[in-house]
Amino acid sequence: MGYLLDRLIVKSVSAVMFARHWRAIFNFWRHVGRLPQLCPPVRHNDKFFWRKVFDHNPLFQVFCDKLASKEWARERLPDVLIPATVWQGASARDIPDDVLTQPAFIKANNGSGYNIRIDGKTVDRRNIEARFSRWLSRPYGQANSEWGYKHVPCTVFVEEMVCTSEGTAPVMVNVYTAGGKPAVVFCITGWKDENRYGSFFNLDGSRVSQQPDDLAGLPDNWQPPTCFDKVIEYSQTLVQDTDQMRSDFLCLDDKVWFSEMSPYPLSGLSSFDSLGDEMQIYGGWNLMQSWFLRTRHTGWKQHYANALQRLLKDDLAAS
Numbered sequence: 001m002g003y004l005l006d007r008l009i010v011k012s013v014s015a016v017m018f019a020r021h022w023r024a025i026f027n028f029w030r031h032v033g034r035l036p037q038l039c040p041p042v043r044h045n046d047k048f049f050w051r052k053v054f055d056h057n058p059l060f061q062v063f064c065d066k067l068a069s070k071e072w073a074r075e076r077l078p079d080v081l082i083p084a085t086v087w088q089g090a091s092a093r094d095i096p097d098d099v100l101t102q103p104a105f106i107k108a109n110n111g112s113g114y115n116i117r118i119d120g121k122t123v124d125r126r127n128i129e130a131r132f133s134r135w136l137s138r139p140y141g142q143a144n145s146e147w148g149y150k151h152v153p154c155t156v157f158v159e160e161m162v163c164t165s166e167g168t169a170p171v172m173v174n175v176y177t178a179g180g181k182p183a184v185v186f187c188i189t190g191w192k193d194e195n196r197y198g199s200f201f202n203l204d205g206s207r208v209s210q211q212p213d214d215l216a217g218l219p220d221n222w223q224p225p226t227c228f229d230k231v232i233e234y235s236q237t238l239v240q241d242t243d244q245m246r247s248d249f250l251c252l253d254d255k256v257w258f259s260e261m262s263p264y265p266l267s268g269l270s271s272f273d274s275l276g277d278e279m280q281i282y283g284g285w286n287l288m289q290s291w292f293l294r295t296r297h298t299g300w301k302q303h304y305a306n307a308l309q310r311l312l313k314d315d316l317a318a319s
Contacts, residue, residue, distance in 0.1 A: 002310070003310075003311075003314065005307070006307035006308075006310050006311050007039060007307075007311065009303060009304060009307040010038070010039045010040065010304065010307050010308050010311060011039050013300065013304045014038040014039055017038070017053050017054075021052075021053055021145045023142075023143050023144075023145075024049070024052065024053075024143065024144050024145035027143055027144055027267075027269065028045070028049060028269065031269040032045050032269060032273055033273075034273075036049040036050075038050055039311070040287070040308055040311045040312050040315060041287060042315070043273060044270065044272070044281075044282035044285060045268060045269065045270055045273055047244070047282075047285055047287060048264060048268025048269075048270075049145075049268060050287065051244075051263070051264070051268070051290070052144065052145045052146055052147055052264065052268060053145060053147075054292050055290045055291055055292040056147050056148075056291075056292070057242075057263075057290070057291035057292070058291075059241065059242070059291075060147065060148030060263045061148050061150075061151060061152060062261075063148060063245075063260075063261035063262070063263050064110065064141075064146070064148035064149045064152050064263065065109050065110060065152045065153075066107060066108075066109040066110075066157075066260055067085065067088065067109045067155060067157060068109075068152075069260055069261050070082050070085070070258065073238060073258040073261075074258075076237055076238060077234055077237060077238070077258065080234055080256055080257070080258045081255060081256060081257040081258070082257060082258050083105075083159045083160050083161075083162055083250075083257055083259075084159070084160040085157050085158070085159055086099055086102075086104060086157075086158040086159065086160060087099045087157065087158040088109075088155055088156065088157035088158070089155070089156055089157075090154070090155065090156065091129075091132070091133075091136075091156060092106065092128050092129045092131075092132035092133070092156050093129050094156075095128075095156070095158060099158050100118060100120065100123045100125075100158075101120050102120040102160075102161075103117075103118065103119050103120045103161040103163065103167070104117075104118055104120065104158050104159060104160055104161050105117055105118075105158070105159045105161055106118065106128060106132070106156065106157075106158050106159075107156070107157055107158075107159055108132060108135055108136060108140075108154065108155070108156055108157075109152065109153075109154070109155045109156075109157060110139075110140055110149055110152040110153070110154050110155070111135060111140030111141070111149065112140070112262075112264075112267070114132075114135045114140070115192075116128055116131065117161070117191060117192070119167075132156055136154045136156075141264075141267075144264070144267045144268070144269070146264045146267060146268075148263055148264065162250050162252065162257050163252075164252065169189065169190055169191045170250040170251055170252045170257070171187055171188070171189055171224075171225050171250070171251045171252075172187070172188040172189075172248060172249070172250060172251075172259070173185060173186075173187055173188075173224070173225070173228070173231045173248070173249045173250075173251050174186040174187075174188070174246055174247070174248045174249075174262075174265075175231060175232060175235035175246065175247050175248075175249070176244075176245075176246050176281055176282070177235060177236070177239040177242070177244065177245050177246070177247070178243070178244050178282065178283070178284030178285040178286070179243060179244075179284050179285075179286060179289055180236070180239055180240045180241070180242065180289075181236065181284070182203055182232045182235055182236055183203075183281065183282075183283070183284055184200055184201070184202065184203070184208060184281050185200070185201045185202075185203065185224070185228070185231075185232065186198055186199070186200050186201075187199060187201060187218065187222075187224055187225075188215075189218065189222075196215060196216075197215065197216050197217065197218045197219075197222075198212065198215045198216075198217070198218065199211065199217045199218040199222070200281065201224055201228075203232060205223070205224050205228060207220075208281075210272065210281065212271055212272075213271045214271065225251040225252075225253070225254075226253060226254045227251050227253070227254050227255065227256045228251075230254075230256055231249045231251065231256055234247070234249065234256065234258070235247040235249075238261065243285060243286060243287065243288075243289035243290040243291075244282070244285040245261060245262070245263060246261070246262040246263075246265045247261055247262075248260050248261070248262060286312075286316075287308075287312055288309065288312055288313075288316075292305065293305055293308070293309055
């Protein structure tokens with residue numbers, strides 16, 4: 001009887017959330033090819049959807065603010081390099097001309113993909129201003145219910161470009177963690193607007209067989225950067241209070257720059273959706289360690305949390 005009652009509670013609350021977040025449900029179905037399963041969440045795409053709807057960890061608002069996350073990381077990793085913020089303001093129209101004479105990135109602090117790379121030579125201000133005006137005209141993340149972006153104030157900023165003296169891009173090293181521990185690493189080479197390659201690696205630097213559908217893999221003889229172990233160590237420091245997180249770094253030789261934290265990578269709509277494909281990347285993600293299920297609530301939230309915890313424990317015991 002208790003098991004059936006728990007399922008009824010979780011299903012009832014999930015049905016209400018389905019109605020409330022119908023746009024996110026539609027986008028999930030469009031990208032993943034099915035509806036999210038929330039009774040209980042099993043696959044990582046389901047867990048990300050659950051996180052967006054229920055798990056409103058205050059840290060996520062810091063992580064979704066690119067400027068705030070820089071300062072947050074600086075406090076915890078005093079020896080890590082962080083790309084300098086050259087200028088910041090309310091609008092791209094206010095960027096001084098002399099700021100645009102050096103290679104840099106122009107970014108919005110409250111959205112994913114809101115950035116333009118400039119070489120400091122040919123700068124199309126009209127295009128830059130039009131794109132940022134469009135990007136900042138509505139809050140980011142609404143269509144996918146990415147709660148962490150909801151209250152982040154809009155700021156445009158210019159950030160120094162981390163690259164070699166010849167303009168070569170650094171290696172982006174994204175560390176996926178679960179339960180406060182690194183699980184797998186994704187390395188990417190090349191600029192976003194040029195040819196990019198990326199592959200997953202184990203913590204010992206060996207290649208993982210899974211490969212995203214939308215990105216070509218790195219050459220078979222490609223080796224992770226020399227600062228690979230240092231990045232993994234940094235990531236573990238940053239994710240101690242999270243159940244799952246992706247922390248991003250930039251690497252040039254043995255130097256490491258912090259880039260950002262990603263509570264909703266790919267908006268929680270990954271091409272890895274089978275349990276077999278996802279286990280090495282997300283297999284250690286236990287929702288029992290989430291902020292929502294570790295926090296005391298009142299009313300229906302606490303009844304829902306109690307019922308979900310019991311279902312998760314039953315699933316864990318049966319596995």
